[in-house]
Each structure stands twice: as structure tokens, then as C-alpha cells.
Amino acid sequence: MKRSNTHPMDRCQYLPHSFLKRQKIRSIIRNFDLYLMLVPVLAFYIIFKYIPMYGVQIAFRDYNPGIGFLKSPWVGMYHFKRFFSSFRFTRMVINTIMINVYQIIFQFPLPIFFAIIVNEVRKKYFKAFVLNITYMPHFLSTVVLVALISTVTNPEYGIINHLIAVLGGEPIRFLEEVNWFKPIYIISGIWQNMGWSSLIYLGALAGIDPSLYEAAQVDGASKLQQIFRITIPCIIPTIMIMLILKIGGIMDLGVDKVLLMQNDLNIASSDVIPVYVYLTGVRDGNYDYATAIGLFNNIINFVLLLGANRISRKLFDSSLW
Amino acid sequence: MPKKQKRKTTHINNDTILVACIHMLLIIVCIIMIYPLVIVLSNSVSDPIAILEGKVKFLPVGFNMESYRKVFANKDISHSFINSFRYTLVGSLLNVVMTILAAYPLSRKDLVGRNTLMMLITFTMFFSGGMIPTFLVVRSLGMMNTMWAIIVPGVISTYNLIITRTFFQNNIPSELQDAALIDGCSNTKFLLQVVLPLSTTIIVIIAMFYAVGHWNAYFGPIMYFSRKANYPLQVILRDILMSAQSADMATSDTVLSTRFFEIERIKYATIVIASLPMIIIYPFVMKYFEKGVMMGAIKG
Known part of the structure; x- marks a missing residue:
């Protein structure tokens, strides 16, 4: 699909510099309406992306809404020190990272596996049927997802506790047990997103040259051998890029799902940084302190992203940039 | 030559087994995916008492559209x-x-x-x-x-x-x-x-x-x-679910327990209504x- 990239402008490289500069200005004038289209776009990125980045300095100030953040006094690392010495700090960092680590171990490989086996289905209608069913949960809201969790795990009438009772066990109040919070979070995440996340791998699988499989069949390779020798190596670059992005978000968690599943009984394992930022910042109004915690989170993510990208570039020759 | 022929047939057999396993696995996956959706749909048109007694396992029990009328x-x-x-x-x-x-x-x-x-x-x-x-x-x-x-x-x-x-x-x-x-x-x-x-x-x-x-x-x-007045449906749904839960914890009170049935009745219908628009549009977009x-x- 990719077209040749030579544009008239690219062919001018042997022309004198002054001519090129004139050409550039002419191009800007000719395309003035394109720049006009970009005005609202840039306004959006400046106001809602770059001004908040600048505003992150309230993490180092004693923010007083009355006098504005630029006049509020500097307090250096005070908010960070307060956060690091708070009794919830270790618990929150561990919970936030562990949920993501579990996601990488259990949730990340499943869409790849699913895409590979769906790709082996030759019956067109069955394939479309399976994909349509598995995409569906992705379109449900988090509120509905949490309602579904509480329905199927309901101790009185939920199917899971019914099965436990059939097997002779005691009913479990899954949503109120500390040790069940993380498994439920991960399993429901798999249920909701396995099908949808496989879309990107199915796209990569569709891009594999069919002649590779034809050659393998002529040589008498079995399906399993084809999967291990052709399919998986061909989608390694896609897998690596998805993994880098996942590692770069190791401190990220959707605020709403944890917020909706959290209660006093499971707080020991559901206490995570993004929710704490929301509760202390937006609800309780400790803007400076909450910004500091958010910044701490973002910096760790960013550093991990850079690290993962570098390692992947060295080992697998695939990277984000 | 006959030897090579034989090798080929055994591979076809292995591949057939593999394909059969894949189909089985995918059917199981589909059942797991669809079950929570079906049970909510069934609950939304069932008699609330039947739900609480655990009688609704898959299909509706005591079919009625009362909950939707209430919603x-x-x-x-x-x-x-x-x-x-x-x-x-x-x-x-x-x-x-x-x-x-x-x-x-x-x-x-x-x-x-x-x-x-x-x-x-x-x-x-x-x-x-x-x-x-x-x-x-x-x-x-x-x-x-x-x-x-x-x-x-x-x-x-x-x-x-x-x-x-x-x-x-x-x-x-x-x-x-x-x-x-x-x-x-x-x-x-x-x-x-x-x-x-x-x-x-x-x-x-x-x-x-x-x-x-x-x-x-x-x-x-x-x-x-x-x-x-500004709240979208998801926030209202969350309120309904939370009040169902708090009513659940105090069912001994008779006033609360009638309220509990009332909420239980509309809970599932609201979940369905909050999900339906997106479930409906997506097959059109899928192609x-x-x-x-x-x-x-x-x-x-």
C-alpha cells in the first residue's frame, strides 16, 4: 500500500540554499489554509497538554488557589518527602506495580495466543462469529463491568459461588476479600479486553507473506511447526512494541475500575497511586501534594519507557523511535 | 516415495486434531464471554424473587417486562x-x-x-x-x-x-x-x-x-x-448499584427490604439499557x- 515517498520538494536537494529557502516560504504561503486548520489543534495541545506540564511545578510549591500558582511559595521536595514517608507509600507502590506485573504475566500473552489460534480457523463464518463475540465485552463501560463482576460472584446467586457449592466449598465474597481483589481485577480485564487486544496481532498476522506457509507446506511442516517457525517470529516486532508500551505504563492504571471496585474491606490490596491522586487531589483539594504524587508516577513511567525501548532496540531491533 | 507419502498423512492427522482442539477451545471461550451478558439480560426480565433465590441460571424465570417499565x-x-x-x-x-x-x-x-x-x-x-x-x-x-x-x-x-x-x-x-x-x-x-x-x-x-x-x-x-442534573447514565447506574448494595446489607428492615426489591428489579434493566446502544452500533462498524x-x- 505504501507509495513512493518522493515529493517534488525532496528532489530539490541539489539546488542552491537561497532558492530552497524561497521555495520553503512559497510553500508556507501556498499552504496557509493547512496552517489555519492547525490553529485550533495547536491551541488544544498547548492549553490541555503543555500548560498542565508547566503547571506541574505546583508539586514543588505550597499551592494557594487564592494567589495563583506562580506566586505560591516554593517548598522544594517537601511534598515528595511527605509522600515517601507516609505509611501508605510502600503499600501503594507495591499494589500499583504488582497489578501491572500480573497484567504483563497473565493478561499480555493471551491476546497473542488467541490471535494465533483464531488465525488457524479457515471457516470464515465461524471466525467472524468468534471475533464478534469476543470483541463485545470491550464495548461495555467500567461501571457495567463491575456490576457484572458482582453479579457472577454474588454469594447468594452468582454462578461462581454456585459452582463452588456444587464442588462442596463455602461461598466466597470475592469483592470483599483482600486476596481476591487482584485476581478479580486481572480476570475481568482478560474477559473484557482479550478479544479486542488481539485485533492488533490479527493485523500483524494478516501481513505475513503467504508464500512462507506455502513453502513450509511443500517441505512437509506441520501446523504446529509453522506456528513456531513462521507465525511467531513474524509478529515478534509487534509484540515487542506492545510490550514496551505496557512497561512504559507500569505505574498506570485506569482510575475508574479500581475506584469502582475499592471498598474498606479490600483497601489493603486495592490502594493504588492513581486513585490516591484523585482522592487527595480532586476530592480533598490537596492539589500540590497530589500533583507531586502524580509527577512521581509519571517520571517512573517515562524512565521505564525509555529503558524498555532501548533494551528492545538492542535485543530485537524493534523500538518506538 | 511410499515412505514420504506416509509421513504426509500422519501430519494431516495431527493437524486435524489441532484444528479440532482449536475449535473446541474457541467455543468454550465464546461461552465464557457471552455468559455474563446473557445472565444480566435474563435477570432483567425475571422475577426478582427468583433471582435472589438463585433460580435464574441461564434463561429468565417468571418472564415479565415490569423492570423496563419501572426504568x-x-x-x-x-x-x-x-x-x-x-x-x-x-x-x-x-x-x-x-x-x-x-x-x-x-x-x-x-x-x-x-x-x-x-x-x-x-x-x-x-x-x-x-x-x-x-x-x-x-x-x-x-x-x-x-x-x-x-x-x-x-x-x-x-x-x-x-x-x-x-x-x-x-x-x-x-x-x-x-x-x-x-x-x-x-x-x-x-x-x-x-x-x-x-x-x-x-x-x-x-x-x-x-x-x-x-x-x-x-x-x-x-x-x-x-x-x-448533569449526570450521564453511567453515574446514575452506579448510584443505583450502590444503593442496591447498601439496601442488601440491611434487609432485616421491612421498609428497606421492599425498597431492596424495587432496586433489584430495576438494576439489571438499567445495566442493559446502559450497554445496549454501544452493543447495537458495533456490528455496523465491524465491517x-x-x-x-x-x-x-x-x-x-
Whole structure:
């Protein structure tokens, strides 16, 4: 699909510099309406992306809404020190990272596996049927997802506790047990997103040259051998890029799902940084302190992203940039 | 020669077993995927007492549409449904317009400064000021308790911008553009009359992504709205679910227990209504996914 990239402008490289500069200005004038289209776009990125980045300095100030953040006094690392010495700090960092680590171990490989086996289905209608069913949960809201969790795990009438009772066990109040919070979070995440996340791998699988499989069949390779020798190596670059992005978000968690599943009984394992930022910042109004915690989170993510990208570039020759 | 023939047949047998296993596995996956949806649908048309006694395992028991009648009669729910609909419609429309305004110029190879702009935009995907500074900006713009607070701060998703831009780059022939511009067609006219008609696939896809995001939004509304009149359906649904839970904990009280049945009755019907619009639109959109546009998203 990719077209040749030579544009008239690219062919001018042997022309004198002054001519090129004139050409550039002419191009800007000719395309003035394109720049006009970009005005609202840039306004959006400046106001809602770059001004908040600048505003992150309230993490180092004693923010007083009355006098504005630029006049509020500097307090250096005070908010960070307060956060690091708070009794919830270790618990929150561990919970936030562990949920993501579990996601990488259990949730990340499943869409790849699913895409590979769906790709082996030759019956067109069955394939479309399976994909349509598995995409569906992705379109449900988090509120509905949490309602579904509480329905199927309901101790009185939920199917899971019914099965436990059939097997002779005691009913479990899954949503109120500390040790069940993380498994439920991960399993429901798999249920909701396995099908949808496989879309990107199915796209990569569709891009594999069919002649590779034809050659393998002529040589008498079995399906399993084809999967291990052709399919998986061909989608390694896609897998690596998805993994880098996942590692770069190791401190990220959707605020709403944890917020909706959290209660006093499971707080020991559901206490995570993004929710704490929301509760202390937006609800309780400790803007400076909450910004500091958010910044701490973002910096760790960013550093991990850079690290993962570098390692992947060295080992697998695939990277984000 | 006969030896080779034999080897081939055993492989076919192994492959047949593998394919059969794959089919079995996929059927099991489908059942697990569909079960929670079916049980909620069944509960929504069942007798609440039958639900609480655990009689509804798969199909409805004591079929009746009473719960839906109650839901439609509930002012909070119908009002929030209209709110959700409004936010989704206005929000998605603005999203799509802004994303095209960003993606088209940035897809043009002759745009001076395009790489710098692209870098500044992509950077925001990997680093951001965070939740609180963004919240303070929205608040200082006076958007609290208006629908702009949940629409404008996310009016362009950089991810959608990148897939749209990649689509334009790969699907709009540059010869066509050169020819049109030489003939004196302006960029704006070219965008409206040539690019957009050729790009319905990507427009439908990003419109759906945005619409699903707006319809299902919960966190934005609770962060920016403090009045019940503004609440979308998801927030009202959450309130209903929470009151069902608190009523559950005090069922010994007879007044509370009638209330509990009342809530239990409308709970499942509201879940269905809160999910249905997105479940309905997506088969119509699915066919646009066949072209593998998601691939373009990985590398910008």
C-alpha cells in the first residue's frame, strides 16, 4: 500500500540554499489554509497538554488557589518527602506495580495466543462469529463491568459461588476479600479486553507473506511447526512494541475500575497511586501534594519507557523511535 | 516415495486434531464471554424473587417486562440517558472534526515544520502534566459543571490522530493531490471534496472509538460534575448499584427490604439499557475493521 515517498520538494536537494529557502516560504504561503486548520489543534495541545506540564511545578510549591500558582511559595521536595514517608507509600507502590506485573504475566500473552489460534480457523463464518463475540465485552463501560463482576460472584446467586457449592466449598465474597481483589481485577480485564487486544496481532498476522506457509507446506511442516517457525517470529516486532508500551505504563492504571471496585474491606490490596491522586487531589483539594504524587508516577513511567525501548532496540531491533 | 507419502498423512492427522482442539477451545471461550451478558439480560426480565433465590441460571424465570417499565418511568434514568446521548453526539462530532483538522495537514509531506509538530504532539502520549494540573486548567477556564469539561480536554486523542494521519498518508495518492493543486484547487476544497469521501473507513472507526469513550465515561463526569442534573447514565447506574448494595446489607428492615426489591428489579434493566446502544452500533462498524487499519497505529 505504501507509495513512493518522493515529493517534488525532496528532489530539490541539489539546488542552491537561497532558492530552497524561497521555495520553503512559497510553500508556507501556498499552504496557509493547512496552517489555519492547525490553529485550533495547536491551541488544544498547548492549553490541555503543555500548560498542565508547566503547571506541574505546583508539586514543588505550597499551592494557594487564592494567589495563583506562580506566586505560591516554593517548598522544594517537601511534598515528595511527605509522600515517601507516609505509611501508605510502600503499600501503594507495591499494589500499583504488582497489578501491572500480573497484567504483563497473565493478561499480555493471551491476546497473542488467541490471535494465533483464531488465525488457524479457515471457516470464515465461524471466525467472524468468534471475533464478534469476543470483541463485545470491550464495548461495555467500567461501571457495567463491575456490576457484572458482582453479579457472577454474588454469594447468594452468582454462578461462581454456585459452582463452588456444587464442588462442596463455602461461598466466597470475592469483592470483599483482600486476596481476591487482584485476581478479580486481572480476570475481568482478560474477559473484557482479550478479544479486542488481539485485533492488533490479527493485523500483524494478516501481513505475513503467504508464500512462507506455502513453502513450509511443500517441505512437509506441520501446523504446529509453522506456528513456531513462521507465525511467531513474524509478529515478534509487534509484540515487542506492545510490550514496551505496557512497561512504559507500569505505574498506570485506569482510575475508574479500581475506584469502582475499592471498598474498606479490600483497601489493603486495592490502594493504588492513581486513585490516591484523585482522592487527595480532586476530592480533598490537596492539589500540590497530589500533583507531586502524580509527577512521581509519571517520571517512573517515562524512565521505564525509555529503558524498555532501548533494551528492545538492542535485543530485537524493534523500538518506538 | 511410499515412505514420504506416509509421513504426509500422519501430519494431516495431527493437524486435524489441532484444528479440532482449536475449535473446541474457541467455543468454550465464546461461552465464557457471552455468559455474563446473557445472565444480566435474563435477570432483567425475571422475577426478582427468583433471582435472589438463585433460580435464574441461564434463561429468565417468571418472564415479565415490569423492570423496563419501572426504568422508563424513572425520571433520573431517562434524564441521564438524554444527557449521555447529548454528550456522546456533540463530543464525538467535535472529536472527529478536530482529529481530521489535525491529521490532514500533518499527513502532507510538503507541510513545512511537520516533523517538529508531530514530535511535540507524540511527546504528550508519553509524558503529561497529570490529572491534577489538567483538572486545575479545566476549572480555571470555568468549565466545571458544563459538558465542555468532559468534551474539550480530550477533544483529540493522539492515538486516533496518528491512525488517521497514517490512513491519509497511505490512501490518498499524492499524484491526485498534485494534479488537483496544479489545477488551482485549494487545500480546503481538496480535503472536503476528495480526501473525506475517500476516507469514510477511518472516519467511521474513529467516530466509534470516540463515541464508545463518551458513552461509557464515568471518571470524567464524577470529577467535573457536582450536580445531578448533569449526570450521564453511567453515574446514575452506579448510584443505583450502590444503593442496591447498601439496601442488601440491611434487609432485616421491612421498609428497606421492599425498597431492596424495587432496586433489584430495576438494576439489571438499567445495566442493559446502559450497554445496549454501544452493543447495537458495533456490528455496523465491524465491517470497516477488515482493512487492518489498526496496524498503522503502531508506528507513526
